[in-house]
Amino acid sequence: MQHDSKFTNQKFKLVGTRVMRPDGVDKVTGRARYGADTFAPGQLVGAILRSPHAHAKIRGIDTRRAEKLAGVKAVITSADLPDLTDGDAELYNVLENCMARGKALYDGHAVAAVAASDAETARKALKLIKVDYKVLPHVTDVDEAMKPAAPIVQPRVRSKYRPGKRTNVAGVTTYGHGDVDAGFAKADVIIEKSYKTEQVHQGYIEPHACLASVGPDGQGELWVTTQGQFAFRNRCAALLGMEMSQLKVTSSEIGGGFGGKTHVWAEPVALALSRKANRPVKLVMSREDVFRASGPASSTSIDVKLGATRGGRIVAAHAELRYGGGAFPGIWGEIGAMAAWACYDIENVRSVGYEVVVNRPKVAAYRAPSAPMAGFAVESTVTLMAEKLGIDPVEFRLKNAAREGTRASYGPTYGPIGIVPTLEAVKKHPHMRARLGKNQGRGMACGFWFNFGGQTCADLAIGEDGTVALSVGTVDVGGARASLSLIAAEELGIPYEQVRCNIADTASLGYNDMTDGSRGTFSSGMATIFAARDAIEQLRQRAAKTWGIAVKNVAWKDGKAIAKGKRKSLTLKELAEASSNTGGPISGHNQVVADGAGVSFASHICDVEVDPETGATKVVRYTVVQDAGKAVHPDYVEGQFQGGAAQGIGWALNEEYVYGEDGRLQNPGFLDYRIPVCSDLPFIDTQILEIPNPNHPYGIRGVGETSIVPPLAAIANAVSDAAGVRMTHVPMSPPRILAAIKSSREEQELTR
Amino acid sequence: MRYEAPTSTREAIALMSGAKGDAYLLAGGTDLLVRMRGEFIDPDLVVDIKRLPGIQEIRKTARGFSIGAGVPCAALGRHKPLLRAWPGVVEAAQLIGSDQIQGRCTIAGNLCNASPAADSVPALVAATAKAVIVGPGGRRRLAVEKIITGPGATSLGKGDIVSAIELPNRPPKSGDAYLRFIPRTEMDIAVCSAGVSLTLGPRNVVKQARVALGAVAPTVVLVPKAARAIVGTRLEDDALQRLAAACEAACSPIDDKRGTVEFRTEVAGVLARRAAVIAYERARKKR
Amino acid sequence: MKGIPVSTTVNGDDVEFVCDGRETLLDVLRNHLGLIGAKEGCGTGDCGACSVMLDGQLVCSCLVLGAEAEGREIETVEGMADGEKLHPLQQRFLEHAALQCGICTPGFLIAAKALLDHNSSPSESEIRYALAGNLCRCTGYDKIVRAVRAAAGDVRRQQKARARRKAAAQN
Structure with a gap:
């Protein structure tokens, strides 16, 4: 059945209301089961031995003493994960990241693993494994890694950066249009500025955890905290040489992911251990493992050049964006280059992204991956330009903002988009008129994210009592089951409480892409609408059959089949009760490639107070304005806005990976990797705008990611206003701010 | 175990x-x-x-x-x-x-x-x-x-x-205070810190004082020179400046994941100054 | 390995278990007693996801040895609701959408209950500092603070009603 995904501007009864989430009671009573919360009969405890070196050749691994320890049931090294990747370079990277093959590429890289009868035995066994390392020179800084004399992290990397030679630059991509040099020639004012951002981690509170079970019959099960059970199944099956259908992956409740649970890390290892021991193996990462050896975001080094006329029109823009992708090639520089100028309508624009390989863990997505760093550099420079031109920063942005019909710097031409409305809302917002106290300052910034749709399918089964079981394949990371139940109830015309949304395992539903790219509610919402319409079609047929009239004469309204022109109706419940006599169970199904995810824009306002004697920054007021397309469940939309802003605030002020001279991570814990605590933050005010996405029946856009993009620059701009110093290095930690205040004071004294 | x-x-x-x-x-x-x-x-x-007699009292x-x-x-x-x-x-x-x-x-x-x-x-x-x-x-x-x-x-x-x-026991007109610097508002380890204890004499002049700094040396440092800077004063600005300078001079910190040598040194002086003011106010308000 | 036998009370029930000397109270609750409400987010006392009450004192169960529980009273999130009736904090967390992924929620509920048990009229700042030992990465804490504030109102109303009943009984 063909379905039309065009926006129809229908009036909603349920969508947009603030109902209670269906998984709520389990989560407030401690019953909800996350990755580490399940147990299997005879399960073993898995543990991983990790490299203490940033870069080292592994000359040998002696596992004999560990194998002999009572209670140890399996010990594995890369030899137990043979290369089955068949020329698939990306899959080989995943395999090598799961277990070092001849060389440890970063501090924390897995080198061996054990499965034992209990945690204490597993701990002892790890200590008995002897690895013979030859330590190699390492490089962890993105700029250092690009230098010709830098140690080479991956000998197989080749790119046009140094044709024919070994390099740490795995890729160079360019986006843009127009003639940038001609544009700069026309500019009255040109600003050039360089920026640096440190590596950050998603910081989900739940460490990676799984329970793996593989038998000698080639069948397996994996219970895992993941953003995508199907993608995990495909990856794990490919790495272990299993048939996809023989591996059933069930996604547990997920304790935060933010992109970090889109990749497999320990899961293939757990499966390999289970296969070798022929017992279920539970493997839970420690927090230290999570920091050292899961997938943080890139560190970056970015140069921006911006040219504008005195009248306030940007005439040329150029950015060079260098992203440290960890020990494996990525696409992070490319995404940064695509996102950099997306907020603006610029005639001559160019951005160049570099993929830099360094001796750090393999980078994974983190909420609007790559966009916050590019946004920090661009939005800081845009405010600098406004200041230099003497134009209000909001007005300056409005003069240059992208609109419907603008050709985006990364290629496409925009449809109806929300950046101008968010800026207009900022202009009118009471926050902009709130009084600032001593040592306080205000900043604002805009942000953009692409959003994604992707492969999706949904099943909707109607019980004989007329209630509905909805099965979707996108993991619910923060309230999606409530939104999808609302959508199903809206379509069918039944109460919200009569729908129960279930996240299907890989054996129960067709393939779904992961919950990433802010696609969960957008794409599963679309599949749910179409599955409900599929079910309604059947309901109409059953009613027509009951009444002996043509299907075209049966309408569906308010949860009832209505015979046109006659006063006859049958409720969904009545039709369901009679279904065994009218053709059997009633269910709807849909599979779709959910194209047309509408791009998303936000504008943030931030007030900070800076202690001039210590460099400490306190966020005193924060406002998020963002376009949601249509807010299906406003509470959880606000929650996404607030959560993204809080992560951005942490990134801007305190969060960073600190590597020592030895290439080891110095702060692999929540003590010294400082994510914001409750007392660090004010209430985060939100304003939801709804500019419908023309490519979704309800007008929905993804809302999850954009809110992390503006905070870095919004805070930098506020710090500049409060303390008179322009911070170009994130995080703007107290030592960096105090040093900047001191050097600006010294400069002023010199020029006086 | x-x-x-x-x-x-x-x-x-x-x-x-x-x-x-x-x-x-x-x-x-x-x-x-x-x-x-x-x-x-x-x-x-x-x-x-914890089960020893009197240990919880x-x-x-x-x-x-x-x-x-x-x-x-x-x-x-x-x-x-x-x-x-x-x-x-x-x-x-x-x-x-x-x-x-x-x-x-x-x-x-x-x-x-x-x-x-x-x-x-x-x-x-x-x-x-x-x-x-x-x-x-x-x-x-x-x-x-x-x-x-x-x-x-x-x-x-x-x-x-x-x-x-x-x-x-405390003599009359005594007060103490402790301040530390941390990047967040809670949960961190001190980047540097200062404890000040003082007793006032007639006309609220500081009669006796002790100043100790944390996280700026291998062990906590007692800074007698900083104490002397405020004894005999009512914490006038120049006395506080001398206190801060004495504290800075007593610092021999390291660069690490929590802070730099420069930051620790400078902020230790700031904290000692601020802590002294708090301790002084506490002492002044006491009988 | 010789296990240590321990007798203790969990949510009012007498409980006995045998643990290894290194095992924490969190390990014991989760792996021996089947109480999975307390979570391990860090294992070092930095995230609060494993918060429980130990003899009426809020603690991180990852920083208590299982053996230390001998003769103590432990309360966990599993004991918070009164039969079918949710505790006001649980109810308000649901109404205010104060959870997204929910992994930190049991710890927040226990910490918030510890606060409201001795201060049913906390200011916003008191709430924020009382919850500073509990990390949440999803919400930015906004809706959590609002939920705790609303639950504080419920607790005050319950206290008043209890006082009225008591006064009426005395008259």
Whole structure:
């Protein structure tokens, strides 16, 4: 059945209301089961031995003493994960990241693993494994890694950066249009500025955890905290040489992911251990493992050049964006280059992204991956330009903002988009008129994210009592089951409480892409609408059959089949009760490639107070304005806005990976990797705008990611206003701010 | 790993002094269990002192206060006479970690863990606190600054147990204060810190003072020159500047993940200045 | 390995278990007693996801040895509701959408209950500092603070009603 995904501007009864989430009671009573919360009969405890070196050749691994320890049931090294990747370079990277093959590429890289009868035995066994390392020179800084004399992290990397030679630059991509040099020639004012951002981690509170079970019959099960059970199944099956259908992956409740649970890390290892021991193996990462050896975001080094006329029109823009992708090639520089100028309508624009390989863990997505760093550099420079031109920063942005019909710097031409409305809302917002106290300052910034749709399918089964079981394949990371139940109830015309949304395992539903790219509610919402319409079609047929009239004469309204022109109706419940006599169970199904995810824009306002004697920054007021397309469940939309802003605030002020001279991570814990605590933050005010996405029946856009993009620059701009110093290095930690205040004071004294 | 929870001090001393392998005392456990978890230590024996007689009590004595080694820091704030006499010591103790940590951590443990950044120690040093030590050699008292000899190192012998921390009675017109710098508002380890204790004489002139700094040297530093800078003053601006300068001069910190040499040095002076003002106001308001 | 036998009370029930000396109270609750409400987010007392009450004192169960539980009273999130009736904090967390992924929620509920048990009129700042030992990465804490504030109102109303009943009984 063909379905039309065009926006129809229908009036909603349920969508947009603030109902209670269906998984709520389990989560407030401690019953909800996350990755580490399940147990299997005879399960073993898995543990991983990790490299203490940033870069080292592994000359040998002696596992004999560990194998002999009572209670140890399996010990594995890369030899137990043979290369089955068949020329698939990306899959080989995943395999090598799961277990070092001849060389440890970063501090924390897995080198061996054990499965034992209990945690204490597993701990002892790890200590008995002897690895013979030859330590190699390492490089962890993105700029250092690009230098010709830098140690080479991956000998197989080749790119046009140094044709024919070994390099740490795995890729160079360019986006843009127009003639940038001609544009700069026309500019009255040109600003050039360089920026640096440190590596950050998603910081989900739940460490990676799984329970793996593989038998000698080639069948397996994996219970895992993941953003995508199907993608995990495909990856794990490919790495272990299993048939996809023989591996059933069930996604547990997920304790935060933010992109970090889109990749497999320990899961293939757990499966390999289970296969070798022929017992279920539970493997839970420690927090230290999570920091050292899961997938943080890139560190970056970015140069921006911006040219504008005195009248306030940007005439040329150029950015060079260098992203440290960890020990494996990525696409992070490319995404940064695509996102950099997306907020603006610029005639001559160019951005160049570099993929830099360094001796750090393999980078994974983190909420609007790559966009916050590019946004920090661009939005800081845009405010600098406004200041230099003497134009209000909001007005300056409005003069240059992208609109419907603008050709985006990364290629496409925009449809109806929300950046101008968010800026207009900022202009009118009471926050902009709130009084600032001593040592306080205000900043604002805009942000953009692409959003994604992707492969999706949904099943909707109607019980004989007329209630509905909805099965979707996108993991619910923060309230999606409530939104999808609302959508199903809206379509069918039944109460919200009569729908129960279930996240299907890989054996129960067709393939779904992961919950990433802010696609969960957008794409599963679309599949749910179409599955409900599929079910309604059947309901109409059953009613027509009951009444002996043509299907075209049966309408569906308010949860009832209505015979046109006659006063006859049958409720969904009545039709369901009679279904065994009218053709059997009633269910709807849909599979779709959910194209047309509408791009998303936000504008943030931030007030900070800076202690001039210590460099400490306190966020005193924060406002998020963002376009949601249509807010299906406003509470959880606000929650996404607030959560993204809080992560951005942490990134801007305190969060960073600190590597020592030895290439080891110095702060692999929540003590010294400082994510914001409750007392660090004010209430985060939100304003939801709804500019419908023309490519979704309800007008929905993804809302999850954009809110992390503006905070870095919004805070930098506020710090500049409060303390008179322009911070170009994130995080703007107290030592960096105090040093900047001191050097600006010294400069002023010199020029006086 | 063997776990023992003796109910007599003699038994505890015997366990510790007779232990083969690595033996550790367990008070609040907020450092010990973290170090075990991080594989920094692998104890063969852990002796839990929380069931020893009197170890969980705060007692008012003729000399002042005796705080048992098992008293969680949260309890210090609930002890009104202690809070009135030594608000700076109590606020220092209560800055350690979260409410969860407060429910377990102890000032005796904070001292014996011997971290240069321990929050309660600068305030205790400024307050002339003494540790009561029981061990195979009997019972003795030692100034707290004599306990810590370096990062993670103490002067305690095998079998020695710090059973209590003693604080003296307060002369009239006395006040103390403790401030630390952390990047967040809670949960961090001090990047640098300052404890100030002072007593005022006639016309609210500072008669006597002690200034101690944390996280700016291998151990907590007592800075007599900083104290002299404010004795005889009413904390006029120039006196405070001299205090800050003396503190900066006493710093020999390191660059690490928590801060730089320059930052620690400069901010230690700022904190000492601010803490002195608070201590002074507290003393002035007292009878 | 010789286990340590421990008798204790969990949510009012007498409980006995045998644990290894190194095992924490959190390990015991989760792996021996089947109480999975307390979570391990860090294992070092920095995230609060494992918060429980130990003899009426809020603690991180990852920083308590299982053996230390001998003769103590432990309360966990599993004991918070009164039969079918949710605790006001649980109810308000649901109404205010104060959870997204929910992994930190049990710890927040326990910490918030510890606060409201001794202060049923906390200011915003008191709430924020009382919850500073509990990390949440999803919400930015906004809706959590609002939920705790609303639950504080419920607790005050319950206290008043209890006082009225008591006064009426005395008259």
